[in-house]
Amino acid sequence: MKIEEFNNAIKSKISSGYELKEDKDSYGNASAWIILSNKRDSESVAKAVKAYKGRCIVATAYKNIDGTHTVIYHFDIEGLIINLQLETEDQSIFSITPILPSANWAEREIREMYGVEPIGHPDKDRLFLDYSLAKGVLNEYISLSKMQLGVSETDVLWENVNKEVKQ
C-alpha cells in the first residue's frame, strides 16, 4: 500500500480541501497525515479505509488553548499508518463507527474524557468513567507544577496532620 494510491482514492471524495503530509519513523515505516479543513469529510476517508480493508487502531483527542478540540484517528492499511486530523469548535464530530466498527470504543472514550460528541454513534454508553462523574474530565487544564504540589487548594488530610503534630 502506497500513500499515493490512497491519496488518489480520496482526492475526488473530499469536498472542502485537505493537506497531506508524509512522514517516516526511525525504522523507515511510512505514515501519512491527512489534515482536514472540514470535519464532515472524515466519513469519506473512513469509507476509503474500509474499501482497502483497513481498520481504526485508536483515536486521540486534545483540547486546544482557544477551547477547540483536535481529534486524530489513526488508521492502519496493510502496515501503512494513516493519521486523520480534524478540528471541531462545537465539541462534536461525525461518528465513523457505522462505517468502521473498530472506531467504536475510541469514540466512546473521547466522548467521556473530552465531552466531544460523536454524532451518529450507535452506542453512547460510558466506557470507563463512573456515571457520577461529569463528562469531559480531561478538559480541565492542570499545570505540571501544580500537579506536583497537589491539585486541591486545601488539603484536609494535611490540615489534620498539622493539628495533631505540635511544633
Add this chain to the structure above:
Amino acid sequence: MSEVIPKLFRINTGSCNGCDVEFVATAFVDKFQLETLGVELVNDVKDANLLVITGPLTARSESFLKNTLTKLKKPFVVVGIGTCSVSCGIFRDSYAINGPIDKFVEVDVNVAGCPPRPQSIAEGIAKGIKVLEQKMNGEATPKAIDTIFKDFSAPDSFRGRMSLNEENCTACRTCEIVCPSNAIEISSTGDGWFVHKIWHNSCCFCGNCAYFCPTGAIFSTNSFDTAKLQSEKFSDVNVGYIDYKKCSSCGDRYMPPSKGLLSKAYTHDDVTKLNEKICPKCRKEANFKRMYA
C-alpha cells in the same frame, strides 16, 4: 467473657491488587501466623465481623461499598490495608477518587504500605481482633495497642519508613516536590526553625526523596511497623527540626551548609572551621577585608 471468632471478609475498592496479593500471601503462608489468631475467611458479608478493605475507593466502587456495609451486623471491625485505603496515597486529588474509606465507614486499624508486608497485615488483623474483642465486651477502644507479632525484621536494603537526618537537611524542599504522594511537608515556624514532616500514612515508599536529596539527609529505614489504630492516623509523623541560623555578625537568618554537602565538597575532616556561624554575605566581606585591607 465469650469467645470471639473473627470472621474475615475482604473488599477491594479499586485497589491495584498489590495489597490483595500480599493479603493472600498473609492468609495462606503459615509463617505469618494468621491462623494462630483463629481467623475464619467467610464468603458472605452477612457472616463477617472483621472487614478488610483495600483500595482508594474509586467513584465506581462507592455504591458497592455502601451496599455491602448495610448488610453487615454490628459489632464489626474495619481494617484498612494499604496507603490508598488510609489516605488515598498517590491517587489523592484524582477526579475519580472518593476516598479515603474513613469518609464512609468507621475504620479501626490502618495498615500503611504500598503494599504492606505480610507481617504488617498480620499485625493489623491481630490488632483488629483485639478491638473486636473489646467491642463485643462493650469496652471502649484503647488509644494504643502493643505490637502483637514482634518479628519485624527486614533486609537492610528494604525501603521502609523514611527518616530524616536533621544535621544534613537544608530545607531545600526537593523532597517535598518530588514526592508523588504528597507525604512530605516543610514549613517555617517563623522563629528560626524549619519543620520537616513525613507522614507515614501517605508515603508510598518509592524512595524518590532519598534518590533526589542533594545532601543525603532523607533516607529509608528498614522498619515497616505500620499497623496503627485509627486514633494514630494523623499523628504517625516523622518530625525533623532544621536550624535556620542567625548570623553572629549581622543578625540575619541564613541556612548553613549541611554536613552532607561539606563532606562531599571537602575530603579532609576539619570542615567545621569553614562554617564559622556567619552568613555567606558577611563571610565574603570578611574574606575581602582579610585579603585586600
